[in-house]
Amino acid sequence: MPVNIRTIAISAAALGVLGYLVYRSEDATTRKPVANKVTVLYWEKWTGDEAQKMRRIVNNFNASQDRIFVKMLSISGVADKTLLAASGGNPPDVAGLWDTQMTQFKDAGALTDLAPLAKEFGIKEEDYIPGYWKLMSPGGTLVAFPTTPASTALHINKKFLKPGEEPPKTLEDLDAFTDRISKVNNGKVELAGFLPAEPGWWNWGWGYWFGGKLIDGDKLTVNSPENIRAFEWVLSYSKRFGVRETQNFQSGFGNFSSPQNPFMSEKVASVMQGVWMANFIDLYNKELPWIAVPFPLPKDKQHLKGMNFIAMDTLVIPTGAKHKREAFEFIAFVQRQDQMELLCSTHGKNSPLVKVSEKFFNTHLNPYIRLFDELARSPNAAYIPQIGIWPQMDSELKNAFTEINLGTKTPKEALDAAQARLEPQWRRYQQQVMNKSITTAEAQP
Amino acid sequence: MKSEARIAYLFAMPWILGFLTFLLYPVLASFFYSFTDFSVLRPPRFIGIENYKEMVQDEVFWMTIRNTFTYVVAAVPLSATVAILLAMLLNTKVKGLAFYRTLFYVPSLVPMVALGILWLWIFNGEHGLLNMSLEKLGMSKPPNWLGDPAWSKVTLVMIAMWGSGNAMVIYLAGLQDIPQSLYEAADLDGARLVAKTRHVTLPMLSPVILFNVIMGMIGSLQVFAVPYVMFPNGAPARSTYFFTTYLFDNAFRFQRMGYASAMGWVLFLITLTLTFVALRMSERQVHYDRS
Numbered sequence: 001m002p003v004n005i006r007t008i009a010i011s012a013a014a015l016g017v018l019g020y021l022v023y024r025s026e027d028a029t030t031r032k033p034v035a036n037k038v039t040v041l042y043w044e045k046w047t048g049d050e051a052q053k054m055r056r057i058v059n060n061f062n063a064s065q066d067r068i069f070v071k072m073l074s075i076s077g078v079a080d081k082t083l084l085a086a087s088g089g090n091p092p093d094v095a096g097l098w099d100t101q102m103t104q105f106k107d108a109g110a111l112t113d114l115a116p117l118a119k120e121f122g123i124k125e126e127d128y129i130p131g132y133w134k135l136m137s138p139g140g141t142l143v144a145f146p147t148t149p150a151s152t153a154l155h156i157n158k159k160f161l162k163p164g165e166e167p168p169k170t171l172e173d174l175d176a177f178t179d180r181i182s183k184v185n186n187g188k189v190e191l192a193g194f195l196p197a198e199p200g201w202w203n204w205g206w207g208y209w210f211g212g213k214l215i216d217g218d219k220l221t222v223n224s225p226e227n228i229r230a231f232e233w234v235l236s237y238s239k240r241f242g243v244r245e246t247q248n249f250q251s252g253f254g255n256f257s258s259p260q261n262p263f264m265s266e267k268v269a270s271v272m273q274g275v276w277m278a279n280f281i282d283l284y285n286k287e288l289p290w291i292a293v294p295f296p297l298p299k300d301k302q303h304l305k306g307m308n309f310i311a312m313d314t315l316v317i318p319t320g321a322k323h324k325r326e327a328f329e330f331i332a333f334v335q336r337q338d339q340m341e342l343l344c345s346t347h348g349k350n351s352p353l354v355k356v357s358e359k360f361f362n363t364h365l366n367p368y369i370r371l372f373d374e375l376a377r378s379p380n381a382a383y384i385p386q387i388g389i390w391p392q393m394d395s396e397l398k399n400a401f402t403e404i405n406l407g408t409k410t411p412k413e414a415l416d417a418a419q420a421r422l423e424p425q426w427r428r429y430q431q432q433v434m435n436k437s438i439t440t441a442e443a444q445p
Numbered sequence: 446m447k448s449e450a451r452i453a454y455l456f457a458m459p460w461i462l463g464f465l466t467f468l469l470y471p472v473l474a475s476f477f478y479s480f481t482d483f484s485v486l487r488p489p490r491f492i493g494i495e496n497y498k499e500m501v502q503d504e505v506f507w508m509t510i511r512n513t514f515t516y517v518v519a520a521v522p523l524s525a526t527v528a529i530l531l532a533m534l535l536n537t538k539v540k541g542l543a544f545y546r547t548l549f550y551v552p553s554l555v556p557m558v559a560l561g562i563l564w565l566w567i568f569n570g571e572h573g574l575l576n577m578s579l580e581k582l583g584m585s586k587p588p589n590w591l592g593d594p595a596w597s598k599v600t601l602v603m604i605a606m607w608g609s610g611n612a613m614v615i616y617l618a619g620l621q622d623i624p625q626s627l628y629e630a631a632d633l634d635g636a637r638l639v640a641k642t643r644h645v646t647l648p649m650l651s652p653v654i655l656f657n658v659i660m661g662m663i664g665s666l667q668v669f670a671v672p673y674v675m676f677p678n679g680a681p682a683r684s685t686y687f688f689t690t691y692l693f694d695n696a697f698r699f700q701r702m703g704y705a706s707a708m709g710w711v712l713f714l715i716t717l718t719l720t721f722v723a724l725r726m727s728e729r730q731v732h733y734d735r736s
Contacts, residue, residue, distance in 0.1 A: 007452065008452070008455070011452075011455050011456070015458070015459075018459075080697050083485055083486065083700070084485065086486060087485045087486050104700060108484050108485065108486045108487060108700060109486050109487060110486050187586075244586075244589060244593070247570060247589045247592030247593065247681075248570040248571050248589055248592070249571065250592070251569050251570035251571050251573075251589065251591055251592055252569060252570070252571025252572050319486070389699070391694075391698040391699050392699055395678060395694070395698075398678050398680075399678070399679075399682060399683055402680055402681050402682045403682045406593075406594065406681060406682055408594070408682060421504070421505070432482045432490070432492075433484060433487075
């Protein structure tokens with residue numbers, strides 16, 4: 001093949017252009033400056049409608065001043081990508097994550113301590129409902145601010161309550177309600193009054209209704225008597241309908257966000273759900289007659305009144321973010337009562353702030369918004385354990401839940417096994433990530 | 446260096462750079478990380494062979510090994526058998542052959558995630574096409590394919606056969622390479638279909654079978670997308686928790702890149718050993734045309 005200087009020059013030029021494009025691509029696609037403004041790059045997990053509603057807040061911020069431009073991008077798998085981007089030294093300035101990741105990310109050194117900036121901007125702990133503040137500050141370090149929070153309650157299809165019948169007040173009432181209305185025909189479950197496995201998002205936490213915890217101080221308490229009792233209650237439901245029958249019944253459920261959602265398609269008469277449920281009912285089955293009540297507690301645990309699960313979506317500033325101050329200015333804007341109420345009402349959530357306007361309650365889509373607000377403020381409100389091995393704990397508890405429901409292990413066996421697997425992982429995490437020295441006594445299984 | 450060689454290297458440079466940056470460096474780095482405690486953001490901390498020692502005692506690790514091997518042992522021979530049978534059928538002279546070849550090949554082009562969603566509905570215990578058909582055929586309690594640990598791996602093995610199209614095309618090429626004279630000689634000897642298949646087709650196809658089995662084995666050891674979509678968290682009861690799923694969880698959910706890297710190297714060694722064993726064991730069974 002004849003080779004000349006011209007060919008080499010063209011090839012070298014092509015490689016040069018390619019190299020330049022690769023070098024500039026990051027700026028071109030993610031941080032293109034807008035008319036002398038500082039561009040704050042914001043990665044958000046939400047997509048679709050929820051992202052559009054957040055975009056309104058972003059637009060409000062961009063219109064409110066002329067120094068900063070927040071560029072919001074909907075990113076799938078935002079947590080992994082934020083982590084990897086941070087490790088590569090090029091993270092977004094703001095990331096929208098979940099509360100479940102806060103402790104692990106904080107321990108990994110992935111999040112900026114926001115306390116100094118919060119102080120400077122006059123944002124105080126007293127502004128927030130205490131449970132949410134705890135979620136924002138895993139291990140006492142303020143690393144996140146809420147976008148939208150949530151609390152949970154029992155949602156009941158009113159059709160299945162007799163005229164004038166009170167909704168279940170205790171767990172035993174809920175069991176009786178389930179026994180009364182459930183329908184099993186020819187070995188096939190057609191209607192379940194309640195199923196602990198639906199929607200399955202809080203399978204790890206049934207022990208809290210019985211006074212249990214998963215971690216007490218530094219000690220894992222997965223197999224505590226309260227948790228074992230809770231899982232025995234869970235087991236009573238698969239025994240009630242039959243293991244195989246329950247599995248088949250559940251496999252016919254559609255996605256949560258669809259008209260085939262078992263509550264909306266009236267296959268399950270009552271379900272524990274978050275404040276957002278009203279939005280989905282409005283979207284998929286407007287005619288569904290429903291009420292929300294505090295999820296009932298066992299008769300002997302009535303002192304835990306107000307117990308419910310709270311959670312929240314968060315805004316964080318990853319370590320290594322280029323425009324921390326500007327990023328926090330945006331976060332502080334989202335925390336303003338008017339913006340927060342706008343976001344939470346459009347998302348169908350309660351507000352994380354102590355101060356809530358009457359207009360928020362009166363115009364909210366969820367007719368039970370005051371109940372959800374009250375539940376969020378309850379001193380008995382619970383949230384996922386703030387422990388860096390939460391993903392492992394979640395995985396073990398999900399597995400234990402399935403094994404118990406399948407009848408392959410008793411609740412005690414399954415929870416003992418989970419505890420035994422988690423203990424060494426927790427010790428290793430404390431040593432390797434938290435740099436804690438473990439004494440010989442603590443190291444004993 | 447000759448100028449032709451220089452220009453050749455220049456054109457190959459993008460690939461060479463890509464190989465060095467995106468393959469060789471990560472492979473070497475993962476070997477180093479496998480001896481460290483590494484959570485992505487913190488600098489890796491050397492811990493010697495701790496990750497490998499932990500693996501020996503990790504019962505979930507062994508469970509994923511068992512699950513993966515069970516899957517490989519069932520899926521690879523079955524898929525190969527189905528692909529060979531299809532190729533033999535498509536090697537006959539029937540009308541509309543091109544259409545049938547396309548028909549059987551197309552499923553292997555469906556993206557894995559889409560495939561997972563599709564099969565979720567086919568295997569659905571309550572409303573699935575499969576169980577509805579079985580009920581129509583008189584089976585009163587068809588299996589719960591997705592919810593019962595006894596059936597979940599069977600479900601995945603059945604799905605694996607769906608993607609036999611790729612192997613089928615290779616077998617078909619192999620079949621068409623067999624000299625017609627061998628079949629004519631067999632005909633003269635009075636051989637029927639079974640005898641011809643046993644004494645002509647399979648021996649002549651054996652190098653292709655070996656290639657496909659090894660590729661199938663490597664692919665099955667790395668099974669990930671379909672179980673990840675269909676059986677989150679390895680449900681039910683970790684019966685579909687495979688090696689690569691656990692590796693992924695360690696890397697990205699548990700932020701244990703060091704442990705995940707060590708698992709990656711163990712998988713590499715397993716794959717290497719099995720390939721070596723398959724090659725050694727096949728020496729007497731595989732017939733190469735050395736003419």
